[in-house]
Amino acid sequence: xxxxxxxxxxxxxxxxxxxxxxxxxxxxxxxxxxxxxxxxxxxxxxxxxxxxxxxxxxxxxxxxxxxxxxxxxxxxxxxxxxxxxxxxxxxxxxxxxxxxxxxxxxxxxxxxxxxxxxxxxxxxxxxxxxxxxxxxxxxxxxxxxxxxxxxxxxxxxxxxxxxxxxxxxxxxxxxxxxxxxxxxxxxxxxxxxxxxxxxxxxxxxxxxxxxxxxxxxxxxxxxxxxxxxxxxxxxxxxxxxxxxxxxxxxxxxxxxxxxxxxxxxxxxxxxxxxxxxxxxxxxxxxxxxxxxxxxxxxxxxxxxxxxxxxxxxxxxxxxxxxxxxxxxxxxxxxxxxxxxxxxxxxxxxxxxxxxxxxxxxxxxxxxxxxxxxxxxxxxxxxxxxxxxxxxxxxxxxxxxxxxxxxxxxxxxxxxxxxxxxxxxxxxxxxxxxxxxxxxxxxxxxxxxxxxxxxxxxxxxxxxxxxxxx
Numbered sequence: 001x002x003x004x005x006x007x008x009x010x011x012x013x014x015x016x017x018x019x020x021x022x023x024x025x026x027x028x029x030x031x032x033x034x035x036x037x038x039x040x041x042x043x044x045x046x047x048x049x050x051x052x053x054x055x056x057x058x059x060x061x062x063x064x065x066x067x068x069x070x071x072x073x074x075x076x077x078x079x080x081x082x083x084x085x086x087x088x089x090x091x092x093x094x095x096x097x098x099x100x101x102x103x104x105x106x107x108x109x110x111x112x113x114x115x116x117x118x119x120x121x122x123x124x125x126x127x128x129x130x131x132x133x134x135x136x137x138x139x140x141x142x143x144x145x146x147x148x149x150x151x152x153x154x155x156x157x158x159x160x161x162x163x164x165x166x167x168x169x170x171x172x173x174x175x176x177x178x179x180x181x182x183x184x185x186x187x188x189x190x191x192x193x194x195x196x197x198x199x200x201x202x203x204x205x206x207x208x209x210x211x212x213x214x215x216x217x218x219x220x221x222x223x224x225x226x227x228x229x230x231x232x233x234x235x236x237x238x239x240x241x242x243x244x245x246x247x248x249x250x251x252x253x254x255x256x257x258x259x260x261x262x263x264x265x266x267x268x269x270x271x272x273x274x275x276x277x278x279x280x281x282x283x284x285x286x287x288x289x290x291x292x293x294x295x296x297x298x299x300x301x302x303x304x305x306x307x308x309x310x311x312x313x314x315x316x317x318x319x320x321x322x323x324x325x326x327x328x329x330x331x332x333x334x335x336x337x338x339x340x341x342x343x344x345x346x347x348x349x350x351x352x353x354x355x356x357x358x359x360x361x362x363x364x365x366x367x368x369x370x371x372x373x374x375x376x377x378x379x380x381x382x383x384x385x386x387x388x389x390x391x392x393x394x395x396x397x398x399x400x401x402x403x404x405x406x407x408x409x410x411x412x413x414x415x416x417x418x419x420x421x422x423x424x425x426x427x428x429x430x431x432x433x434x435x436x437x438x439x440x441x442x443x444x445x446x447x448x449x450x451x452x453x454x455x456x457x458x459x460x461x462x463x464x465x466x467x468x469x
Contacts, residue, residue: 001027002154006105008032011065013058013094015085016072017044020152024070024099025053027154031106036061038085059084063092071096073176079203098180100173103153105183107169111159115168117300118147120178120215121192121225123347124293125149127285127321128192129172131297135314136168139306147171168304179211188303189219190296192248194230195346205230213237220244221303223296227251246299250292258299260291265298267308276308277315284320284327287354323453325351327469329460331418333425335469336460339437340453345373348439352377355433359383359421361413364440364452366390371397371439378402382432383420385413389444409445410436410452414459418466434460 004027014025017039025037025048036056039045049055058066069089076083077096089096100118107114119129126149133145144156149172160167171186178184194209209230216222216234224235225248238245246257253259258267258276265276276298279291298311320326322338329336337355342348344367352358352374362371363386370393384404386394391406398404407413414434421432436456438449446452460466 001030002103002106002156002158003030004028004033004102004106004154005031006102006109007067010034010067011036013038013063013066013069013085013089014053015039015069015083016075017041017048017053017055018072018074020099020154021072022048022051022053023152023155024072024102026051027099027102028070029053036066059088063088063094066092066094069094069096070102071098071180073098073174073180077176077179096180097182098177099152099154100147100171100177100184101181103169103171104181104185107159108185111161113165114159114161115165115188115304116186117168117170117188117190117304118173118184118186118215118219119171119190119192119296119300120173120175120212121190122195123344123350124192124289124296125172125190126341127290127324128190128293128296128300129170130321131285131293131315131318132190132300133170134318135297135301135306135311136170136304138314138317139310140166142167144169145171148174148177165304173215175208175211178215182214183218184215185218186215186220188221188223188300189216190223190300191216191231191234192225192292192296194228195344209234221246223248223257223299223303225249225292225296226254227292246303248292248295248299250288250295258295258302260288260295263291265291265295267298267302274308277312282316282318284318284325286325287350289350289353290325323450325354326453328457329466329469331422331463331466333429333431334418334421334434335431336418336434336466337436338453338456338460339435340442340449340456342437342439343367343441343449345369345371345439348437349374349377351435351437352380355435356380357382357424357430357432359385359417359424359432359434361385361387361407361410361417361434361436361456362439363387363390363394364438364442364446365444366393366440370394374439375401382424383417385417387413387438387445388440390440394439410456410459414456415463418460418463422465 014037226232247254263279
């Protein structure tokens with residue numbers, strides 16, 4: 001755990017007592033803060049009390065006595081309306097921050113030279129975060145991996161200035177976390193891409209992009225994908241200020257950064273070019289989107305001073321990420337792929353673009369726009385098996401273009417899709433893929449995308465003749 005000493009002797013309110021909220025409260029207490037915690041859920045309050053965290057409803061308390069409200073990222077800050085705890089804090093003039101901000105402040109106070117890599121983007125951030133961590137770890141670094149991926153950031157090992165650059169913090173940051181981290185200042189910030197997402201929490205696409213930009217604003221080096229207009233504008237604004245930017249593109253070469261055209265990662269060296277890797281040879285990282293992820297990871301670790309041989313070795317040994325285009329099984333010439341993390345159409349497009357003949361399992365809790373934007377990939381889909389709340393709407397979009405059936409649940413869709421794919425492959429001699437890439441959130445039928453992906457894996461591997469990948 002990282003004790004948060006910058007609030008020693010001060011009163012701090014913590015709202016939201018899920019996993020990261022509990023760790024936040026304990027880190028503040030360990031650092032000497034006077035913590036009062038609360039959650040609207042009684043079970044969460046009981047869990048906090050069981051861990052000796054003071055639980056008090058502060059609605060009738062003089063809130064001006066608090067130094068800060070530390071908010072869990074899942075609690076609304078602005079949209080659709082501020083949570084009641086936020087309204088109380090704002091009325092009292094008390095700052096509202098999150099655990100990433102506490103991490104950043106503690107790092108500045110205790111170990112400002114400790115490398116800190118922060119990664120965000122609408123899609124690809126988990127793969128890129130895990131890839132950066134893997135490359136660094138393969139090179140012998142003490143990598144502390146957390147944030148929006150895996151462990152809460154304050155649960156990582158404490159800052160150790162004496163370790164120098166051997167200990168590196170690699171932190172995935174969601175837009176919700178960045179919104180609560182006004183002074184975050186990573187050594188290297190990675191902004192991959194911007195597309196429509198989380199508008200229920202940010203209001204507009206422009207507001208969402210502005211929140212993402214905060215991560216790169218105070219970074220030492222900004223690694224920015226320039227293939228969408230919002231991210232390109234971020235890069236240009238930093239460059240206009242004379243700040244270092246490494247551009248990432250899958251469409252064009254760049255003067256500073258890494259580009260990936262036709263799967264070839266290339267880094268400029270003056271007037272020359274250095275080929276970093278041929279992604280077609282990578283066992284897991286397929287598709288244009290993964291070429292972008294790999295290019296961003298290479299640029300990030302190169303910014304930390306890593307040599308090309310170290311980078312290549314780490315990159316090519318990366319085993320992939322669970323629930324993100326994860327091959328889980330085979331039956332004949334059919335590969336079964338778990339892409340449960342594809343919770344919107346843009347993420348699903350990345351998987352659909354990577355395979356030629358697809359038996360697609362899609363649906364769940366729908367997001368704005370549905371799957372109309374995926375029409376360019378419909379010719380690749382042999383048949384779609386639709387589940388969840390989105391099934392009827394997805395069926396209407398596919399009507400007349402893609403063969404489909406409403407399966408309702410994974411329990412029905414998985415055996416049906418595997419049987420159909422196996423029959424197709426046997427009849428044609430062609431390879432096929434059974435792909436769970438829902439283009440929807442999971443919350444209609446599952447707690448989260450991880451539970452959905454785990455259930456898919458278990459169902460697939462229980463089918464006759466399916467062998468683990």
